Amino acid sequence: MIRIDPSRAIGGYAAVMTLATAWLVLAAVAPATTRFDTIDVQRINVREPDGTLRLAxxxxxxxxxxxxxxxxxxxxxxxxxxMIFYNDQGDENGGLVFDGGLENGKPTNGGSFTFDRYHQDQTLQLISTEDGQDRRVGLVVNDRPDQPMDIAAGLRARTMKPGPERDALVAKAGLSNARRVWLGRSEDGGVSLVLSDPQGRPRLTLGVGSDGAPSVALRDSTGRVTRTLR
Structure with a gap:
């Protein structure tokens, strides 16, 4: 029959509990960092401690x-x-997206880096697109409405035929847009700086055509050129 010394048993139990407690404390304060050489994933969500999504x-x-x-x-x-960016509330406020490849033997490519207004669409965009020989690269500044977007109404508008009824729903849903600035290369091979009024109508264009000829054009609210400099 094996006899167990009570004092030794209690001492051993205390030692085990001390080691376990120390391990738990160290695990709690140690930085939760894991290093990898390569990670193959389809999606990564970056979240705040409370679960709020900040980056996908x-x-x-x-x-x-x-x-x-x-x-x-x-x-x-x-x-x-x-990558899609999210604000402190977990609402989308910009992103960096890209695609491209060969389509029917024609090279295509696209990249867009955007920042959104609060509960609105993009107000600043860096864009580069390629569709065969057509290439466009530039910086865009947009004005967006002073109201939150109604996403559900906007999705309904996309199912409607173009026309006044659809335009009215888009405006009511806060999805209208006025492009105020374009700076870049257009599909025709020219480069330009286009400044527009609050309604998005181009009023001043400084450009250099694909033939290398510079020009300046001023327009009225109807789009008519009122003055040029070449």
């Missing part, structure tokens, strides 16, 4: 839709992979 890095198949007010809506036109 994703392939095309798993890229998020539009997230506003805690709800995710299907995106009407997001065929790319990339």
């Amino acid at each position: 890095i994703s392939d095309h198949a798993h890229i998020p839709g539009l997230i506003y007010g805690g709800r995710e809506y299907p995106h009407p036109n997001r065929p790319e992979a990339g």
Whole structure:
């Protein structure tokens, strides 16, 4: 029969409990960092300690839709992979997306880096697109309405035929846009700086055509050229 010394048993138990407690304390204060050489994933969500989504890095198949007010809506036109940015509330406020390849033997490529207004669409965009011989590269500054977007109404508008009724719904949903600045290369091979009024109508254009000829054009609110300099 084996006899157990009570004092030794208690001492051993205390030693085990001390080691376990020390391990738990060290695990709690140690930085939660894991190093990898390579990670193959389809999507990574970066979240705050409270679970708020701040960044999604994703392939095309798993890229998020539009997230506003805690709800995710299907995106009407997001065929790319990339990164989507979210504000302190978890609402989308910009992103970096890209795609491209060969389409019917023709090279295509696209990249867009954007920043959004609060509960609105992009107000600043760096863009580069290629569709065969057509290439466009530039900087865009947009004005967006002073109201939050109505995403559900906007999705309904996309199913409607172009016309006044659709335009009215788009405006009511806060989805209208006025492009105020374009600086870049257009599909025709020319480069230009186009400054527009609050309604998005071009009023001043400084450009250099594909033939190398510079020009300056001033326009009225109807688009008519009122003055040129060549």
